[in-house]
Amino acid sequence: MRNIGVFVCWCGLNISRTVDIKRVVEETSSHPQVICSTDYKYLCSEPGQKLIKEIVKEKGLEGYVIAACSPGMHETTFRELASRCEINPYLCEMANIREQCSWVHEDREEATGKAIKLVNMAIEKVLHNEPLYPESFPLNKRAMVIGAGVAGMQAALDIADAGYEVLLVEKRPFIGGHMTQLSETFPTLDCAQCILTPKTAEVARHPRITLMPYSEVEEVKGYVGNFEAVIRRKATFVDWNKCTGCAICIEKCPKKIYPEFECGLKEGKSIDMAFPQAVPYKVFINKESCIFLNQGKCGVCAKLCPEEAIDFQQQDQLVKEKIGAIIVATGYDLIDKSELAEFGYGKYKDVIDGMQFERINSSSGPFSGVIRRPSDGKIPKEIVFIQCAGSRDREKGKPYCSKICCMYTAKQARLYKHKVPDGQVYVFYMDIRAGGKGYEEFIYRSVEESGMLYLRGQVSRVFEEDGKLIVWGMDTLSGKKIEINADMVVLASAIVPSNGVKELANILKITTDEHGFIQEAHPKLKPIECMTRGVYLAGCGHAPKDIAESVAQGSATASKVFSLFSRNSVLAEPTVSIVNKDECSGCLSCETVCPYQAIEKENYRGKVIAKVNSALCQGCGSCTVACRSGAIDLRGYTNQQIMAELEALLWK
Amino acid sequence: MEISIEKINYELREAIEERSNQKIINCYQCGKCSAGCPSENLMDVPPHEIVRMLQLGLIDEALEVNSPWFCTSCFTCLSRCPRAIDIARIMEALRYYNLNDVFQPFDPNVLSDEVKTRLPQQALVSLWRKGT
Amino acid sequence: MEIVAFCCQWCSYAGADLAGTSRLKYPANIRIIKIPCSSRINPTFIMRALSKGVDGVMVAGCHPGDCHYSTGNYFTRRRLMVLKRLLEFSGINPERLQLYWISAAEGGKFAESVKDIISKLEKIQDKPFPKNPESSP
Amino acid sequence: MHNQSQSFRDSTISTARELEIELEELPDWYCCGAVYPLRSEDLISLLSPTRNLMGAKKEGKELVTLCSACYQVLKRTNYLILNDADKREKLNNYLEEKYDGSTKVLHFLEVIRKDVGWEELKSKVKTSLTGLKAAPYYGCLLLRPQKELVFDHPENPTIFENFLQSLGCDIVDFPYKTECCGAYLGITEEKVINSAVLKIIQGANKRGIEVLITSCPLCLYNLEAGQKELMKSGHISKPVPVLYFTQLLALALGLGVDVCHFEEHQINPLPVLERLK
Secondary structure (H helix, E strand, C coil): CCCEEEEEECCCHHHHCCCCHHHHHHHHHCCCCEEEEEEECCCCCHHHHHHHHHHHHHHCCCEEEEEECCHHHHHHHHHHHHHHCCCCHHHEEEEECHHHHHCCCCCHHHHHHHHHHHHHHHHHHHHHCCCCCCEEEECCCEEEEECCCHHHHHHHHHHHHCCCEEEEECCCCCCCHHHHHCCEECCCCEEHHHHHHHHHHHHHHCCCEEEECCEEEEEEEEECCEEEEEEEECCCCECCCCCCCCCHHHHHCCCEECCHHHCCCCCEECEECCCCCCCCCCCEECCCCCHHHHHCCCCHHHHHCCCCCECCCCCCEEEEEEECEEEECCCEEECCHHHHHHHCECCECCEEEHHHHHHHHCCCCCCCCCCCCCCCCCCCCEEEEEEEECCCCCCCCCCCCCCCHHHHHHHHHHHHHHHCCCCEEEEEECCCCCCCCCHHHHHHHHHHHHCCEEEECCEEEEEEECCEEEEEEEECCCCEEEEEEECEEEEEECEEECCCHHHHHHHHCCCECCCCCECCCECCCECCECCCCCEEECHHHCCCCCHHHHHHHHHHHHHHHHHHHCCCEEEECCCCEEECCCCCCCCCHHHHHCCCCCEEEEEECCEEEEEECCCCCCCCCHHHHHCCCCCEEECCCCHHHHHHHHHHHCCC | CCCCHHHHCCHHHHHHHHHHCCCHHHCCCCCHHHHHCCCHHHCCCCHHHHHHHHHHCCHHHHHHCCHHHHCCCCCHHHHHCCCCCCHHHHHHHHHHHHHHHHCCCCCHHHCCHHHHHHCCHHHHHHHHHHCC | CCEEEEEECCCHHHHHHHHHHCCCCCCCCEEEEEECCHHHCCHHHHHHHHHCCCCEEEEEECCCCCCCCCCHHHHHHHHHHHHHHHHHHCCCCHHHEEEEECCCCCHHHHHHHHHHHHHHHHCCCCCCCCCCCCCCC | CCCCCHHHHHHHHHHHHHCCCCCCCCCCCCCCCCCCCCCCCCCHHHHHHHHHHHHHHHHCCCEEECCHHHHHHHHHHHHHHHHCHHHHHHHHHHCCCCCCCCCCEEEHHHHHHHHHCHHHHHHHCCCCCCCCEEEECCCCCCCCCHHHHCCCCCCCCCHHHHHHHHCCCEECCCHHHHCCCCCCHHHHCHHHHHHHHHHHHHHHHHCCCCEEEECCHHHHHHHHHHHHHHHHCCCCCCCCCEEEHHHHHHHHCCCCCHHHCHHHCCCCCHHHHHCCC
C-alpha cells in the first residue's frame, strides 16, 4: 500500500479546452490509494513545481502521477522534482493527456473519459513501481564527427579546442564538404574558398583532431559514453604517408574522367586531387576507371612517382574506435536529374543545376571563372534561372522548401551580371523567401542594381531549338505566358539528404523522416539531439540550411558534447532486465534474442543460469518474452506493471 | 472587389469541386499549367487564373470566359502540376454548367464532303462528348 | 469499443505524440501503453486484454530494419504471427490483433492506423468474451 | 477503321501476320467513346469501354489497341475499375456480368516490344529505312496522365524511337513530339489547330524531319489538314508527311505500298519514300 498523489495539469487551454479537469480530479481522488488529487494551470512552471513539493511534504506522498503532456516532454522535469522531494524518481509516472488525448480528440465527454482512464492506468503503474537506482559507468571523452563539411568541421574544431579528442570521418577523400565547390557566398559575396581554407587547414593541423578522409562508418555498438565504431578506410591506392602532392602522376596519367567534384564539367584524371587546395593535399586513384586496376596494364603513376607512394595492392581497412559521443553531419545532395525532365535537365548540356553554376563561376572550375555554357563554351547572353526546381512539388519532386535557393539564385544572377554586364537575367520564382540577416536587402540590391528581371511563376518546359533553349514560363503577375530564347538555364534544384544517410541512420539507431532527413528528438526543444542518447545532429543532414546555420548547429552540438564530457561518468537507465535466480531454468533462450550480448552465464546452486550484464543491457525487454519460465523481467516495465495498466483500462 | 464567406463558399464552387473531383484550394498559383498550355493564347483567361477565380468565389465570372471551350484535354497541365490538380476536369465541369447558356450543338452538316470523308469518327464523337 | 495499443517508446509512441503535436484527429477509444520495444510485448498481455473484454489490440513498432534495438521488431513480427494462429484456434477472430509499423516521423500514419483498426473491428460481429467490467477498487 | 482508316487497318493486319503476332477482332465490339469522361459522376460513358474489356476477358485474351484514344479510354477505364471499389460496384450494377479489371490493355507498339522485341524486329526488316529522317509524334493520349496509363515517360518517351531505330530510320530529337495537336477542336476552332500545327511543323522543318510517325488518327488528320491550310496561307512552304507507325513498319517488312493505302493521305508521302528504293 502506498500513498500516492495525482496532479492534473491544465497546460493553459491546451488540455483544459477539451478535458474537464475538474472531473478528472474528482474521479481519480476516489481511488483508495490516492490520498490527494489536485490540478494546476502549469505544473511544469516554478510555482507548479513548488505546489507539488509542498503537497508531497504535507501529505507524506510516496509516489505521484502527473497527468499532463507526453513523458517525452517533461518526464525528466517531474522525475527530478521527485528526487528533490525525496521520492525515488521511478515512483513518478506521467499520464499523457495532451499529445495523446486533448490534442487529438474534439469531443469533451470522450476526451475526459479517456483522460480519466489514462490517469487510472498511471496510478496502477505507480502502485506497482519499485524504486530504481541508476548505475554509473565510466565515459570515454572522445567524440566522433561523421561528415567533414562546414558543420562537421566546426563541431570538430570546437570540441578539440575544448581539450577533447575528436575523430573526424569523411566519405570523400578531402574535407570541406560542398562548400569547397562553391564560388562565392551570400549575402556578402565572400569567396567560399577564402573563408573555408583557414578552417580546413586548422582541422588538418589540430593536434587533437584525427582526420579520417575517404572513410565510412560501418558499425556502431554500445551506448552513450561508450560507443564502439568500426570504420572502413577505403583504399586510395596511394600511400599518403609518402605522397607529397607533387602531382607528377596526375600530369602523366593517361586515363581521363569527369570527376564528381566538377559536376561532370571539367576533365580530370583517374589519379587526381579533387581541387588545388584540397586537404589532405594528397592524390588518390579512382578505382572504377584506373587502367591498371581494371586491366593490369599501365602503372605509369607508379613508375613516375618520386616517392614510390603508389600501392596498387592497398586494401580497404577496418578500424575499431572507442568514442563517447557522435555528431552526425552528413550533408546534402541535389535531386536526381530524372525527376526534372520537363526542364530538359540531364538531356541538354546547357541546362545546369546550381552546383554546376558554382563550378563554372569558380576560378578553378572548367572555364577558369569565365561564365561559359557547357555545350560550346560560348558566353551566354540571356540566362534563365528557375527556382523551386523539384522543391515545393509534392507530386514529382519534394514537398518541402529547399530554403537556400532564393538566396543563391539571386547571388548567382548577380555574379553573372558582374562578369557579363551586357547579359540579361530572368529569374522565375514562386515566392521569395529571404528570411535571414541581410537577406532581403541582398535580394533587392541584386534586382535594383543589376537590372535582372524577376518573373513570378513556374516554367512548364525547356527544349532546344536552333542552338537556343526555349523556355516556356508564366508571369502570373501580368497573366502573360512568357517564351524566352535563352542561352543557358540554371535550375535551383531541390536539396535532398546525401546518399547513404538511411543506412547510416540504421547503424546509429536513429530515425529518418519520410524524405530521408535525420529526425531530431523534438522539433523545437531538442533540434540537435537524436533519439539515441549521445548522438547529435548538425547541418543539412537534418534539413536544408545555409552555411551560417550549419556552422551554428555545428557549434551547438559541440556544446552538447561539452556538457556530456564535463562529467566523469554517465548514469545508465536502471530500466534493465533482471533474472529471478530461483526460477531460471538455465535454458538460455534469452541469450539468443538479446541484441547486445548482455546475457551471461552464472553458476547458482549447482546449475548454470542466465545473468544480465546491466552495463550492456539496453532494456528492450525482448528476453522477458523469450523466457519460458517467466524468470526474466524488465525493471520499470514489469509484467505486473503492464498487467496492472491493462486492468485499470477496463474499469468502468 | 468585396469577398465574403458566402461568396467563397458559393455552392456552385462546391459543385464544381465535386463534379471535377478536384480540390480548388490546393492550387498555389505557380502558373505552370498556363505556361505549357497549347491553347493558352486563344483563351480569355489562362488556366491558372480560372482556378484563382474559383478560389475567390468568382464562379459566375469563371463561367463567362471562353477558356473551357479551348481546353483540348491534353493533360499537359496535370502531368506537370506540382499539386496534381487536373485542370481538364475543372474545365469539363465548367463546360457542363455552361451548356444551357452558351453551348450550341455542333451541326456536322456544315462540314464539307471532303472533310467528312477524311475526318476520323473519333473527332466527331469526342467533340460531342465534350459538350455533354 | 475499447482498444489497447502497445507502442514502443522510440518510434510509434513518439509517432503518436507527433500526431498530437500536429493536432491530427482520431477516435478516442484507443488507450496507449508505452513499452520500450514492441518485442517487450508478451503474448499473455494480449490474451489477457482480449479475455478481459478489450475489443482489439494494436501493436505498433518501428519499421522493420529501423528498430532502436536492432532486431526487436523482427521478433515481434514472428511472435504475433504465431499468436494470431493461436487466437484463431481459441475462437477469437485474429483480426482483433493488428500490427503496424509507425516511425517517430509518422504522426499521420498513427492517426490513420487507429482509424484502420477501428474500421476492421467494426466488421467483426462475434464477441468471443462477454464484457464483464470490473469496478475500480 | 473499316471505313476511313484502311491504311491503319491493313498495314497493321499485314505486319502482324508478318511478325507472327496473332490478332483477332473483338466480337461485338463497341465504340470506346473516344474521350475518357472527366466528370466524376459520369459513369454511363464508361460502360462501353467496360463492355469491351469484359469481352476480351471472356475471350481470355489481352486487349490490343492501335488508336491512341482507344488506348487512353480503355486503359483509364480499367485503372478506375481496378482501383476504385465504389465505382467498380456501380459499374457492375449496369452490366450483365461482373468485370473485375483483370484484362490487360496493350498498345500494338507494346505488343511488338513484348512479343517480338526490338532486336528481333531489326532482323526481320527487309527494306531498311536507313537515311529516312523520321521523328515520332506521340501526342497526348498515349502518355498522359502517366499515373493511369504507365505507357512511357511523359516528358522523355522513347518507345517510338526504339521502334524507328529497329526499322533503320535516322531518329531526330523532336521536342514537339509530346505537344498537343489541337484534338477535336480541329472541327470547330481552326485557330487552335493552325497555331498548334504551325509550331509542330515549323519545329519539324527546322530539324529536317522528312516524316512524322503517329498512332492517333486524329493527330494524323489534324497535322495533315492543318498543314494544307497553312500551305494555302503561306505560313509553311514544305509539308511534312504524317504516317501511321504500322505503315512504315509494312514498308520496312517489304509488304509493299498497297497495304499502306497512301491514297487516303492528304499529304502524299510517296515522294519522300521514293528515295528509299
